[in-house]
Amino acid sequence: MTVEPYAAWSVIVPAKAADRAKTRLAPAYGGLRPAMARAFALDTIRAAGDCDRVALVIVVSDDDVLADKVRDRHAVRLVADPGLDLNAAIRAGADVAPPGDRVAVIPADLPALTGPTLATALSLAEPYERAVVADGEGVGTTLLSARTPARLRPAFGQGSLGVHKAGGAVVIDLRTDSALRRDVDVPRHLTEAAMLGVGPSTRRVLERLRRREETEPVTDSASSR
Ligand SMILES: Nc1nc2c(ncn2[C@@H]2O[C@H](COP(=O)(O)OP(=O)(O)OP(=O)(O)O)[C@@H](O)[C@H]2O)c(=O)[nH]1
Numbered sequence: 363m364t365v366e367p368y369a370a371w372s373v374i375v376p377a378k379a380a381d382r383a384k385t386r387l388a389p390a391y392g393g394l395r396p397a398m399a400r401a402f403a404l405d406t407i408r409a410a411g412d413c414d415r416v417a418l419v420i421v422v423s424d425d426d427v428l429a430d431k432v433r434d435r436h437a438v439r440l441v442a443d444p445g446l447d448l449n450a451a452i453r454a455g456a457d458v459a460p461p462g463d464r465v466a467v468i469p470a471d472l473p474a475l476t477g478p479t480l481a482t483a484l485s486l487a488e489p490y491e492r493a494v495v496a497d498g499e500g501v502g503t504t505l506l507s508a509r510t511p512a513r514l515r516p517a518f519g520q521g522s523l524g525v526h527k528a529g530g531a532v533v534i535d536l537r538t539d540s541a542l543r544r545d546v547d548v549p550r551h552l553t554e555a556a557m558l559g560v561g562p563s564t565r566r567v568l569e570r571l572r573r574r575e576e577t578e579p580v581t582d583s584a585s586s587r
C-alpha cells in the first residue's frame with residue numbers, strides 16, 4: 363500500500379516591532395505593552411515550530427530582540443519587514459516560501475496557540491485551494507492558507523474574514539474557544555487567552571503584571587472603576 367506523505371507547510375508569522383505593536387493594550391498595561399507584544403509573538407512562533415505539519419516558520423519582523431531570540435531555532439527563517447503594512451509583510455514572507463509548499467499565515471498575537479491545535483487546522487485546510495479561520499468575534503482572520511505561496515493573496519485588515527471568503531477561501535470551522543481563534547487585541551482577549559493557557563513567554567509577562575498590580579497602591583478612584 364502506498365501511503366501519501368503529509369504535505370509540508372510553511373507558516374508565515376508577521377510581527378510588528380514591539381515598540382509599535384498592540385497599541386490597543388497600552389491604556390491597560392502601559393509600559394508592559396511592548397514586552398507583552400513580543401511575548402505573544404514568541405509564543406506564537408514557538409507553537410508554529412512545535413507543529414509537526416510545519417517544515418518552515420517564516421518570521422517577518424523588524425524587531426531585533428525578537429529576531430535574536432528566534433534566529434537559531436530549528437526551521438525558522440527571518441525576513442525583513444518591508445515597512446509598508448501587514449499585507450506587504452505577509453507577501454514578503456510568501457516570497458521566500460518554497461514554491462511547492464502549502465503556505466499559511468497566522469498573526470503573532472496568538473499566545474495560547476499550541477502545535478497540535480495548529481496541526482488540526484492545517485489538516486482541515488489541506489484539501490482546499492485557500493482556507494481561512496475566523497477570529498473569536500467572527501469578523502477578522504487568524505489563519506489564511508493556500509495551496510501555493512503565489513495563491514495566498516492576503517487581505518488582512520478590518521473585516522478581513524468577509525474579504526477572504528469573497529475571494530474563495532473556505533472557512534475552517536473551529537470551535538469558538540479554539541486557541542487559534544483567540545488573537546489578543548484588547549485586554550478582555552488576554553483574559554480569555556490566559557484561561558485557555560498561554561505559552562511560557564506570555565506567562566512570564568503576566569507574572570510581572572501581577573507583581574506590578576500587587577505593589578501599586580489602590581486608590582479610591584482606582585478601586586471604584
Ligand atoms: N511584520 C509586520 N507585522 C504586522 C504589521 N502590522 C501588523 N502586524 C502584525 O499582524 C498581527 C495582527 O495585527 P494587529 O492585531 O492589528 O496588531 P497591531 O497592529 O500590533 O495592534 P494595534 O496597534 O492594537 O492595532 C500582529 O501580530 C502584528 O504584529 C506590519 O506592518 N508588519
Ligand SMILES: C=C(OP(=O)(O)O)C(=O)O
Nearest residue numbers: 502503518519520522547
Ligand atoms: C488585522 C486583522 O485584525 P485585528 O487587527 O483585529 O487583529 C484581521 O483580522 O485581518
